Amino acid sequence: MVLGTNLTLRMPVPLSETHKDGKGLDAAQHEELPTGRSSLFSKFLGIQSTTAPAAPAPHSRGGCAPTTVPGQRQTPGTGPAIQTDNLSYQYCDIDGRPQKEDAYVIKDMSISIPRGSTVLLIGPNGAGKTTLLKVLAGKHMVPEGSVKVMDMSPFHMTSLTSSGSLNYVGGNWERDIAFAGYSIPLAGDIPARQMLHSMPGVDPARIQTLIKVLDIDPEWRMHLVSDGQRRRVQIAMGLLKPFDVLLLDEITVDLDVLGRADLMNFLKEECASRNATVVYATHIFDGLEFWPSHVMYVAQGQLRLFKESSAIPELQEGRLLGLVERWLREEKSERQKTVDFGERIEYHGDGGSGKEALAEWNNGWQAGRMTSSMKLSSNAVMR
Numbered sequence: 001m002v003l004g005t006n007l008t009l010r011m012p013v014p015l016s017e018t019h020k021d022g023k024g025l026d027a028a029q030h031e032e033l034p035t036g037r038s039s040l041f042s043k044f045l046g047i048q049s050t051t052a053p054a055a056p057a058p059h060s061r062g063g064c065a066p067t068t069v070p071g072q073r074q075t076p077g078t079g080p081a082i083q084t085d086n087l088s089y090q091y092c093d094i095d096g097r098p099q100k101e102d103a104y105v106i107k108d109m110s111i112s113i114p115r116g117s118t119v120l121l122i123g124p125n126g127a128g129k130t131t132l133l134k135v136l137a138g139k140h141m142v143p144e145g146s147v148k149v150m151d152m153s154p155f156h157m158t159s160l161t162s163s164g165s166l167n168y169v170g171g172n173w174e175r176d177i178a179f180a181g182y183s184i185p186l187a188g189d190i191p192a193r194q195m196l197h198s199m200p201g202v203d204p205a206r207i208q209t210l211i212k213v214l215d216i217d218p219e220w221r222m223h224l225v226s227d228g229q230r231r232r233v234q235i236a237m238g239l240l241k242p243f244d245v246l247l248l249d250e251i252t253v254d255l256d257v258l259g260r261a262d263l264m265n266f267l268k269e270e271c272a273s274r275n276a277t278v279v280y281a282t283h284i285f286d287g288l289e290f291w292p293s294h295v296m297y298v299a300q301g302q303l304r305l306f307k308e309s310s311a312i313p314e315l316q317e318g319r320l321l322g323l324v325e326r327w328l329r330e331e332k333s334e335r336q337k338t339v340d341f342g343e344r345i346e347y348h349g350d351g352g353s354g355k356e357a358l359a360e361w362n363n364g365w366q367a368g369r370m371t372s373s374m375k376l377s378s379n380a381v382m383r
Contacts, residue, residue, distance in 0.1 A: 079151045081245050081277035082113040082136060087146045089135055105131045107301045113279070113294065118271050120292035121281035124328050128301040129281045130170065133247045136279070137161070137168035149245055164241025170249025173234055192233050193218035202240045210236040213266045215259060228254040235263065243270075248280045260284070264291050289320045299331040 089106040093099050105128045113119055123129050134140055135147060138154030138161055147154060149166050160166040196207050196218065211218065214232040222230065231254040239246075246267070252260045267278050268291060279296075282288075295312060297305040304327075309315045314323040 079148065080112045081115040081117065081150060082111065082279070083148045084109055084111050085146050086110055087135070087142065089131060089140060089142060105301050106135065109303050111296070111303060111306055113277060115277055116271055116275040117277050117293045118268060118291060119279045119294045119296050120288060121279055121296050121298070122324055122327070123298040124331060127298045129298060130249055132298065133168065133170065133249050133279065133281060137166065137247050139168070165244040167238060167241070167243045167245070168247045168249070169235060169238035169251050173230060188222055190222045191218065192216055192220040192222065195233060196236060196240070199240050206240065206242070210239055213262050228256065228259070231255060232259065242274065244276055246276065246278045248278065250282055252282060252284065261287060264288070285321045285324055289315050289318045297327060300335065
């Protein structure tokens with residue numbers, strides 16, 4: 001603001017302490033950044049001490065923040081790679097409220113996966129495989145003691161994912177575009193080379209290894225590639241940082257036979273050489289008989305089987321597909337005997353009912369939406 005001709009009034013601009021001495025966020029060691037309260041805010045609050053508050057215990061209820069700088073790997077523990085203790089999970093209804101007791105996607109699941117394992121996750125559609133992997137990846141909030149990955153809670157200890165120690169690769173590169181549709185593939189005019197070299201701190205030798213394993217042409221333009229080629233780049237991006245636990249959710253569906261075989265061999269070698277752990281959910285079983293060290297079968301949100309591959313004769317005989325088909329048919333027959341799918345009913349207006357009753361009856365949709373519902377159904381997504 002200018003007053004008169006020569007007088008200029010400038011507002012004071014507080015400078016961040018992280019830019020002191022020109023180091024800023026580029027400091028090589030996190031100890032070089034201030035750990036106490038900012039001196040600027042200390043003056044306003046009347047705080048004299050600049051010592052850092054004590055860090056909360058890693059697994060305390062109030063200790064949701066990581067005790068180290070994001071991106072720094074944790075000291076490896078000695079426990080299982082993945083452990084759950086009576087894990088249960090359900091999605092909220094459309095109003096954000098918990099659903100009924102029978103709406104759990106994961107029910108009382110207790111597993112212990114040792115380090116260095118290659119786990120094949122099997123189950124029918126709707127069994128809860130994707131939800132389980134996302135819970136293990138820290139994408140859904142659950143009680144802190146119910147899930148541990150590398151001896152830490154994946155949701156609360158964000159340094160697990162930011163460091164690359166815990167990695168989840170699943171779904172497609174998609175976005176929603178107004179007036180164009182849902183699940184539109186990401187197709188920007190970006191070369192694969194630029195994407196693979198965009199992540200800082202990645203070993204160039206590892207990039208070259210992934211390019212060779214996944215048969216990627218660095219000059220691919222992402223708006224001109226096929227679905228399988230785009231998937232190869234997506235997988236490579238997810239594997240740039242060496243992982244301790246890798247969660248794969250049906251990511252080889254677009255790969256050809258050779259590409260999938262080379263990828264699975266690479267993951268097997270990673271687990272053997274670095275004692276890493278891979279959990280791989282898929283519906284494509286040809287050629288996988290000798291890949292897993294453990295087989296995990298879930299159905300209706302419950303753990304039905306978790307065994308070492310050496311204890312399953314069908315895998316030793318190369319009959320994985322027949323074994324899985326038998327499991328799925330038995331589960332389907334069991335489900336059809338116990339599950340009442342209900343009857344389809346059409347909505348003819350609320351008839352003056354209250355909003356809460358309408359939300360429960362019709363999944364939150366109101367008149368004029370041109371929709372119908374299944375009786376006692378919900379908008380929860382189960383995969």
